[in-house]
């Protein structure tokens with residue numbers, strides 16, 4: 147149906163999340179119609195992002211610099227941390243402009259069915275970081291799904307051992323069970339942060 151290079155482009159685009167066969171075809175036909183300079187800019191942006199953006203060695207945020215901007219900022223409260231599952235959740239919280247502390251990105255949630263346990267996530271790094279830096283409060287900004295609940299409680303048990311006085315809280319969600327943090331609007335998320343309660 148397609149000439150070989152076009153078929154390959156469609157195939158690659160279809161690997162992207164949320165891109166079905168029809169969208170991939172539409173994107174490919176759109177791209178092939180654009181000037182070569184535009185395509186080069188896109189290809190370069192992809193490569194540059196891939197080559198320069200790494201995990202922050204402290205909080206596991208994506209950053210072209212290590213430590214990331216948030217970990218380096220003297221403006222941020224070093225004793226108030228927010229634990230999130232993914233970088234997209236950190237971005238959602240930053241959008242509220244309400245949180246002035248630091249982060250720790252887990253890289254996912256515990257999910258035995260998908261082979262994701264403590265060692266597949268940045269949990270041991272969090273425990274070591276808490277033991278060393280001794281923050282005042284740790285907010286779990288994690289969606290209240292089954293996996294989210296398990297993850298929060300496993301981490302809580304680990305942290306109780308290294309820092310018995312650590313105050314641990316969770317977002318007060320005005321959201322349905324299992325709803326994703328990233329889809330919450332800024333006002334709802336800011337309120338959930340403000341009204342956080344002890345875990």
Ligand SMILES: [Zn+2]
Pocket residue numbers: 202203204205206207213214215216217218
């Ligand atoms: Zn960082």
